[in-house]
Amino acid sequence: xxxxSDPTPAAPPPRPTVTEAERDELRxxxxxxxxxxxxxxxxxxxxxxxxxxxxxCCAIEMIAASMAKFDIARFGSEVFRPSPRQADLLxxxxxxxxxxxxxxxxxxxxxxxxxxxxxxxACAISxxxxxxxxxxxxxxxxxxPVDIYIPGCPPRPExxxxxxxxxxxKIQGFKLTGPAAPRHLRDDLPCxxxxxxxxxxxxxxxxxxxxxxxxxxxxRAEKA
Amino acid sequence: METPEQxxxxxxxxxxxxxxxxxxxxxxxxxxxxxxxxxxxxxxxxFLRDDATLRLDQCSNVTGIDWPEKEIVETTKVATPDPANxxxxxxxxxxxxxxxxxxxxxxVYHLYSISLRHGPxxxxxxxxxxxxxxxxxxxxxxxxSCEFQEREVFDLFGVTFHGHPxxxxxxxxxxxxxxxxxxxxxxxxxxxxxxxxxxxxxxxAKAHYPAPPPAAVAPAKxxxx
Numbered sequence: 001x002x003x004x005s006d007p008t009p010a011a012p013p014p015r016p017t018v019t020e021a022e023r024d025e026l027r028x029x030x031x032x033x034x035x036x037x038x039x040x041x042x043x044x045x046x047x048x049x050x051x052x053x054x055x056x057c058c059a060i061e062m063i064a065a066s067m068a069k070f071d072i073a074r075f076g077s078e079v080f081r082p083s084p085r086q087a088d089l090l091x092x093x094x095x096x097x098x099x100x101x102x103x104x105x106x107x108x109x110x111x112x113x114x115x116x117x118x119x120x121x122a123c124a125i126s127x128x129x130x131x132x133x134x135x136x137x138x139x140x141x142x143x144x145p146v147d148i149y150i151p152g153c154p155p156r157p158e159x160x161x162x163x164x165x166x167x168x169x170k171i172q173g174f175k176l177t178g179p180a181a182p183r184h185l186r187d188d189l190p191c192x193x194x195x196x197x198x199x200x201x202x203x204x205x206x207x208x209x210x211x212x213x214x215x216x217x218x219x220r221a222e223k224a
Numbered sequence: 225m226e227t228p229e230q231x232x233x234x235x236x237x238x239x240x241x242x243x244x245x246x247x248x249x250x251x252x253x254x255x256x257x258x259x260x261x262x263x264x265x266x267x268x269x270x271f272l273r274d275d276a277t278l279r280l281d282q283c284s285n286v287t288g289i290d291w292p293e294k295e296i297v298e299t300t301k302v303a304t305p306d307p308a309n310x311x312x313x314x315x316x317x318x319x320x321x322x323x324x325x326x327x328x329x330x331x332v333y334h335l336y337s338i339s340l341r342h343g344p345x346x347x348x349x350x351x352x353x354x355x356x357x358x359x360x361x362x363x364x365x366x367x368x369s370c371e372f373q374e375r376e377v378f379d380l381f382g383v384t385f386h387g388h389p390x391x392x393x394x395x396x397x398x399x400x401x402x403x404x405x406x407x408x409x410x411x412x413x414x415x416x417x418x419x420x421x422x423x424x425x426x427x428x429a430k431a432h433y434p435a436p437p438p439a440a441v442a443p444a445k446x447x448x449x
Contacts, residue, residue, distance in 0.1 A: 099397050131418075132425055134404050134411040135396065200401035202412035214416035217433045 037176045044114060045076075045171035048164065051087035052080040053107065056094025058121040058154040065157035075164050084110040089167070090144070091160075095123035095130060096137040098203050102195045105143050109192045113184030116171070118163055119146045122153045129153070142207035143193055145183075225342040226277070228256040238271060239264055247348060257332070257346035262360055265349055266387070269366040272335065272345065280335040280345055283363065286373035288381035290406045292354070293327040327354045329383050333363060333370070351383060354406075362388035380405035 018026075023033050054062060066072045066080060081087040084107045096104055108117065119140050122128030127138035140146065147170060150163040174182045183189045193211070196203040226234070232244045235258075243261030248254075260268055272280045298321050303314040329351045336343030349360040362385035364370045374385045375394040382403035385391055393400065402409055413428065415421075421429040 099395075126419070134409075138414055198397040198399040200399060202414070206412065206414055214432070217417060217429070 045168040058093035283367035
């Protein structure tokens with residue numbers, strides 16, 4: 001039982017702890033000391049299989065990252081899956097038009113948990129150079145929870161690899177229990193995102209209010 | 225290649241009842257165009273395609289233009305006899321007349337001849353108005369390459385092409401009701417958050433922003449009492 005659920009956490013017995021240095025020393029002697037959580041997140045973070053899915057010019061950089069020169073296989077993500085049922089990572093690589101957005105969200109809903117989302121490039125983050133257009137979604141995070149944002153137009157393959165390593169670090173920080181646990185290990189958070197409908201003037205709704213609220217605007221004082 | 229005036233004269237000789245106007249282009253390119261009446265447009269286009277000296281076998285581009293209703297103010301000088309001095313010079317009064325130029329939608333076709341290596345010949349078709357008579361005859365049966373581009377004009381300008389084999393929206397979704405390339409199109413208001421708004425975007429974004437705090441009155445530098 002974890003100390004969190006104990007109603008009287010007055011005097012928890014001190015646990016024998018092993019420091020990092022002691023554990024490394026044990027590893028050098030051939031004794032592997034680990035925890036289930038560490039093993040779980042280690043396995044998760046080193047086999048992040050992306051969905052074989054590209055939207056625009058950022059996808060070209062994503063393809064370059066998977067080829068021999070940049071070789072995303074070094075980080076365990078070389079297996080681009082052609083089916084969302086087998087994929088762990090949705091790399092939103094490029095401009096999401098409003099006509100394409102429901103299909104992207106549907107792909108996300110078809111992916112099994114644990115799943116992660118990378119918004120690659122200016123368009124996927126905010127609409128990019130098409131931000132003021134009527135037909136481009138101003139950021140995929142209006143409908144899908146995004147784990148890692150990679151700025152750039154397009155980002156270089158190194159940036160994608162850096163984003164992937166950051167995602168791995170994020171996964172390695174996950175807890176298996178408690179309120180810090182990721183979405184797929186909790187009952188109170190939904191795993192699916194509602195798919196918007198095509199409306200007469202815009203997507204309906206234009207954003208998912210459960211996961212997206214507008215950041216506070218920078219309002220300067222008016223000049224006297 | 226023949227000039228647009230020569231083409232117009234030959235077309236009028238062949239189709240006596242057709243309405244054909246040469247629309248001059250005052251620019252340096254001087255690409256004058258032929259404005260065709262809707263009634264004979266299909267027959268004229270087939271003639272341009274099959275004529276031995278023109279043989280315009282490729283339509284490279286179809287696009288649309290929106291001409292909204294426009295109020296034109298014309299100033300005319302009217303000379304009236306001066307009632308105070310009938311023998312003297314007449315009084316010149318400037319009269320301003322307003323007239324409403326009706327709006328329309330225009331479709332422009334750029335034609336080339338691949339076999340004779342000349343072009344472009346530019347055709348224009350105009351709809352009756354922008355609302356209930358927004359239709360022109362389709363030229364897809366004449367040039368197959370018009371099919372997708374006429375669909376695009378239908379999608380973005382709202383021009384109906386009579387005789388088009390498959391007239392559907394091509395870029396926007398089928399449920400979409402507006403025509404985004406029209407000048408009176410109002411885009412969806414998703415300016416909730418703009419990182420660096422300026423210009424017209426700033427005006428739109430301001431509607432979502434909280435009211436700015438009143439400017440603090442800064443003491444003037446070096447103003448010591």
